[in-house]
Amino acid sequence: MRVLLTGIAGFIGSHLGARLLARGDELIGLDAFDETLYPAALHERNLATVSGDPHLQFVRGDLLDAPLIDRLLETHRPDVVVHLAALAGVRPSIAQPKRYQKVNIEGTLNLLEACRAAGVRRFVFASSSSVYGARSNTPFREDDAADRPASPYAATKRAGELLCANYSHLYEIATTALRFFTVYGPRQRPEMAIHKFARLIERGEPVPLFGDGSTARDYTYVDDILDGVIASIDRCTGGVHRVYNLGGSRTTTLAELVRLLEVALGKPARLERHPDQPGDVPITFASVERAQRELGYAPKVPIEEGIARFCAWFREPGA
Numbered sequence: 652m653r654v655l656l657t658g659i660a661g662f663i664g665s666h667l668g669a670r671l672l673a674r675g676d677e678l679i680g681l682d683a684f685d686e687t688l689y690p691a692a693l694h695e696r697n698l699a700t701v702s703g704d705p706h707l708q709f710v711r712g713d714l715l716d717a718p719l720i721d722r723l724l725e726t727h728r729p730d731v732v733v734h735l736a737a738l739a740g741v742r743p744s745i746a747q748p749k750r751y752q753k754v755n756i757e758g759t760l761n762l763l764e765a766c767r768a769a770g771v772r773r774f775v776f777a778s779s780s781s782v783y784g785a786r787s788n789t790p791f792r793e794d795d796a797a798d799r800p801a802s803p804y805a806a807t808k809r810a811g812e813l814l815c816a817n818y819s820h821l822y823e824i825a826t827t828a829l830r831f832f833t834v835y836g837p838r839q840r841p842e843m844a845i846h847k848f849a850r851l852i853e854r855g856e857p858v859p860l861f862g863d864g865s866t867a868r869d870y871t872y873v874d875d876i877l878d879g880v881i882a883s884i885d886r887c888t889g890g891v892h893r894v895y896n897l898g899g900s901r902t903t904t905l906a907e908l909v910r911l912l913e914v915a916l917g918k919p920a921r922l923e924r925h926p927d928q929p930g931d932v933p934i935t936f937a938s939v940e941r942a943q944r945e946l947g948y949a950p951k952v953p954i955e956e957g958i959a960r961f962c963a964w965f966r967e968p969g970a
């Protein structure tokens with residue numbers, strides 16, 4: 652299969668690229684090495700895990716460069732587009748809402764337009780659990796309302812889903828929106844909690860803890876996410892729009908997370924307490940029933956095991 656993967660030099664994209672190449676797919680990878688969240692050198696490190704493979708063609712380019720995106724789709728006519736490139740992260744989106752809007756909404760629209768023009772009929776979109784907003788009735792199900800986003804980032808991801816639904820309706824492009832629940836594992840973005848906390852604990856520096864430690868997240872190990880994405884790539888057909896939660900389907904409080912990191916790193920955390928942050932939600936918790944039923948999705952890596960694997964990677968030289 653020929654796959655156009657956007658965001659290949661990102662955390663999840665580099666893992667997905669490796670999996671797709673390993674199964675024999677032909678890959679066109681796009682990434683702009685965006686430095687909003689972390690430096691280009693780390694994107695290069697991520698990309699280095701797949702570059703050199705003869706079945707990968709990498710294009711350094713921006714989603715906002717519509718003529719480039721049109722040319723890319725027209726030249727390669729992939730069987731499927733997997734769209735992971737975005738500005739991620741809830742908190743930074745509050746500081747830069749216009750930039751998030753541009754990349755995540757206009758960038759997604761550029762790709763969908765290019766798919767329409769080039770006759771590409773399958774589109775898999777990385778959405779986010781953040782679209783559910785601040786809710787207390789759990790677990791979150793795909794049919795729950797998603798109209799009260801708590802951050803600009805969440806609003807842009809919901810807008811991306813709606814654009815997918817619209818292109819499916821108008822042009823019979825099969826679109827699948829995957830709502831990822833906090834993904835972690837080797838090469839996780841450095842500003843995300845697990846990675847940031849590990850760094851601070853390792854250095855003996857204070858760990859800022861927002862709220863009383865009771866906020867809970869459904870953490871998903873990256874290999875489990877990849878299983879769900881790959882099943883979606885293979886089943887995204889038939890011109891319809893689908894939405895799936897991809898989560899670990901278990902919650903861990905912030906306080907428990909810190910304890911797991913202390914155990915895995917063998918060092919105590921020095922906690923520094925702060926009030927709740929705007930944009931944060933009290934809990935995320937995925938119902939994965941639909942993904943289980945329709946994609947055969949079944950998360951396999953429990954948080955204890957995943958944190959141990961993350962910490963082993965974290966201590967490798969060059970991590």
Ligand SMILES: NC(=O)c1ccc[n+]([C@@H]2O[C@H](COP(=O)([O-])OP(=O)(O)OC[C@H]3O[C@@H](n4cnc5c(N)ncnc54)[C@H](O)[C@@H]3O)[C@@H](O)[C@H]2O)c1
Pocket residue numbers: 657658659660661662663664681682683684685686688694712713714715734735736737738739740754758777778779780830831832833834835840
């Ligand atoms: N990591 C998570 O927990 C999580 C949770 C929910 C959703 N997601 C979504 O999954 C996707 C991947 O997330 P990640 O954690 O790997 O993030 P990441 O930042 O590591 O990867 C995103 C990649 O997109 C690229 N990019 C950004 N703007 C671009 C542009 N204008 N043109 C081309 N490339 C551009 C970046 O350079 C980066 O390599 C994102 O869409 C994110 O919103 C991630």
